Amino acid sequence: MSGEHEPDSKLVLRAESLARALELREPDWDAFEQRVTERLASAPPAGEALLAPPFPELEEERRTRSGGEPRESVSLADLARATVAKRAENEAASVAKESLALASQQRAQVERIAERKSRAAAQAAAPTPEAQPAKTQPARTNVWDSRGPWLGVAVAAVGLAASFGLYFARQPPNTVVVTQPALTSTPVTVTSAARLGEDPKPSAREAAELPGNAVAPAPSADAVAAIDPPATALSPAGAASGVNSERPSAAKSVPTKAERVVLDESRPAGPGAPTAAGKPQLRPAELKPVEGISDRPSTGAAQAAVGAVLGAARACLAGQSTPSSATLVFGSDGEVDSVRITGGAAGTPAAACVESALKKARVQPFAAPSFSLGVTVRPL
Amino acid sequence: LSNPVVLNYLLVPHQIGFRSRELPYMPQRTDRELVEAAREGDADAFGSLVRRHQKRIFRLTSHLLRNPAEAEDVTQETFVRAYGALARFDGRSEPFTWIYRIAVNLSLNTLRSRKNTRSSSPPDDPRIEGLLVDTHGSTANPAEATADRELAIALLDGLNGLSDTLRTTLILVGIDGLSHAEAAAVLGCPEGTVAWRVHEARRKLRQYLTSRGHGEEQQKP
Numbered sequence: 001m002s003g004e005h006e007p008d009s010k011l012v013l014r015a016e017s018l019a020r021a022l023e024l025r026e027p028d029w030d031a032f033e034q035r036v037t038e039r040l041a042s043a044p045p046a047g048e049a050l051l052a053p054p055f056p057e058l059e060e061e062r063r064t065r066s067g068g069e070p071r072e073s074v075s076l077a078d079l080a081r082a083t084v085a086k087r088a089e090n091e092a093a094s095v096a097k098e099s100l101a102l103a104s105q106q107r108a109q110v111e112r113i114a115e116r117k118s119r120a121a122a123q124a125a126a127p128t129p130e131a132q133p134a135k136t137q138p139a140r141t142n143v144w145d146s147r148g149p150w151l152g153v154a155v156a157a158v159g160l161a162a163s164f165g166l167y168f169a170r171q172p173p174n175t176v177v178v179t180q181p182a183l184t185s186t187p188v189t190v191t192s193a194a195r196l197g198e199d200p201k202p203s204a205r206e207a208a209e210l211p212g213n214a215v216a217p218a219p220s221a222d223a224v225a226a227i228d229p230p231a232t233a234l235s236p237a238g239a240a241s242g243v244n245s246e247r248p249s250a251a252k253s254v255p256t257k258a259e260r261v262v263l264d265e266s267r268p269a270g271p272g273a274p275t276a277a278g279k280p281q282l283r284p285a286e287l288k289p290v291e292g293i294s295d296r297p298s299t300g301a302a303q304a305a306v307g308a309v310l311g312a313a314r315a316c317l318a319g320q321s322t323p324s325s326a327t328l329v330f331g332s333d334g335e336v337d338s339v340r341i342t343g344g345a346a347g348t349p350a351a352a353c354v355e356s357a358l359k360k361a362r363v364q365p366f367a368a369p370s371f372s373l374g375v376t377v378r379p380l
Numbered sequence: 381l382s383n384p385v386v387l388n389y390l391l392v393p394h395q396i397g398f399r400s401r402e403l404p405y406m407p408q409r410t411d412r413e414l415v416e417a418a419r420e421g422d423a424d425a426f427g428s429l430v431r432r433h434q435k436r437i438f439r440l441t442s443h444l445l446r447n448p449a450e451a452e453d454v455t456q457e458t459f460v461r462a463y464g465a466l467a468r469f470d471g472r473s474e475p476f477t478w479i480y481r482i483a484v485n486l487s488l489n490t491l492r493s494r495k496n497t498r499s500s501s502p503p504d505d506p507r508i509e510g511l512l513v514d515t516h517g518s519t520a521n522p523a524e525a526t527a528d529r530e531l532a533i534a535l536l537d538g539l540n541g542l543s544d545t546l547r548t549t550l551i552l553v554g555i556d557g558l559s560h561a562e563a564a565a566v567l568g569c570p571e572g573t574v575a576w577r578v579h580e581a582r583r584k585l586r587q588y589l590t591s592r593g594h595g596e597e598q599q600k601p
Contacts, residue, residue: 015594051465051481054548062573
């Protein structure tokens with residue numbers, strides 16, 4: 001029976017055998033049996049407690065027995081995977097909320113622009129004394145009643161003209177910059193996710209005012225915060241990437257506070273770049289690309305693309321103390337053509353790892369032949 | 381002899397209380413047959429069951445309680461309660477494991493009530509007293525007998541330091557000689573749990589014995 005005890009200590013087994021061999025001082029068994037027999041006639045019924053298992057298996061025993069020591073069996077890799085999965089889950093929910101907020105904001109902007117345009121068109125198309133009373137409700141009703149169809153056509157025509165006029169008058173900086181390929185680069189330092197949200201604000205405003213780009217302007221962090229304050233932790237670009245089904249995890253690795261992303265704004269004029277003669281290319285619509293492709297990736301999109309892979313790149317530098325810099329060159333297809341590593345990791349095996357990680361960054365295809373981006377990669 | 385229960389008793393004669401009365405001159409009824417007969421009112425059948433298991437139950441309760449008087453009382457109470465619960469024996473387990481379970485539960489009740497009424501351990505320990513009796517001829521070498529005695533006393537002290545769960549499981553398996561399956565049936569847990577508890581108890585006892593100066597080098601082949 002005790003052959004199942006291996007491989008326990010022989011010392012303990014020997015001690016057990018000694019204890020097993022003990023001959024105890026026993027009672028008089030005949031008298032014992034007689035006493036038992038006498039009591040059987042008045043034997044009380046055994047309660048449930050006496051027949052219950054005295055030591056059933058405890059939950060702790062079951063866990064320990066089936067999986068060894070629970071704390072020791074959880075590896076760091078398992079913990080990391082669980083953490084990443086949980087964070088991705090939370091961020092997916094945040095991205096969904098943010099996307100809804102953006103969509104709501106965009107609708108409001110579209111309505112505002114349409115209203116502004118129609119108002120301007122009405123003012124331009126009806127300068128005559130008959131049109132002046134249109135400001136008041138009764139007069140406007142009369143005008144529409146009598147000349148409605150013709151006035152509508154005129155308003156539409158003037159509106160179109162006004163749109164073109166407004167558009168060329170407020171040409172976005174990127175289209176102007178195209179005519180100056182060697183524009184001095186403007187570094188943009190990002191120190192936190194909240195600041196990532198600040199950057200696209202001017203672009204959003206400009207885009208919102210552009211007639212053709214009103215469908216999907218870059219989002220405003222403030223607007224998002226007004227709807228869902230917790231969602232401001234994510235950059236709008238991250239939200240845009242989250243909406244894009246091809247890159248659902250783009251928002252996973254928004255650069256942390258210590259990371260610095262420097263955007264190189266200089267770019268050559270590409271074949272698809274807008275010119276004064278041709279129809280200008282609109283700024284890329286990050287949520288819903290309308291038509292054509294943009295000249296270059298937007299700031300938010302580039303940040304999100306790099307942020308998505310920056311975590312993996314930082315992991316390559318685990319154990320190192322000095323940060324490294326990487327220059328990414330995106331091709332017009334949106335993929336990374338080359339990565340140049342400088343700093344502490346240069347010339348080490350970690351450089352290949354960082355390069356491999358950063359090469360996974362993707363942005364929307366753009367018209368320019370290339371687009372470069374500087375990134376500071378700090379060790380985890 | 382093909383019956384494993386009977387074979388078990390033949391192989392472990394020192395644990396058999398009925399041997400002088402029933403073997404080898406009369407055919408043995410199994411525990412189940414005795415239980416069935418006792419259910420039908422055969423008082424002798426239950427008496428046979430008592431004689432067959434009283435010594436084993438007494439050893440168990442003695443190791444659990446470390447008090448001969450309490451051990452005898454609990455052993456007696458075990459059979460009386462078992463007789464009162466015969467109608468509830470469902471036959472899913474062996475009768476002796478069923479009786480063992482009652483004995484363990486009664487012993488635990490006694491230990492709990494003792495804790496409530498006494499603060500110190502009982503002075504008369506049946507196991508230590510038993511150690512003073514030479515039972516396996518080690519007196520030929522007094523030094524060896526002394527070492528055995530000290531080792532056994534150290535083990536008993538170590539057993540006292542274990543939890544009720546580990547102590548009871550190790551007494552059933554290591555000292556009383558039950559298999560893991562039998563101990564599992566008594567305790568109401570899986571065999572794997574019994575094995576784990578035995579391993580844990582032995583690991584702690586090994587540490588304890590080592591701390592008491594009983595190193596592995598003192599083992600005998």
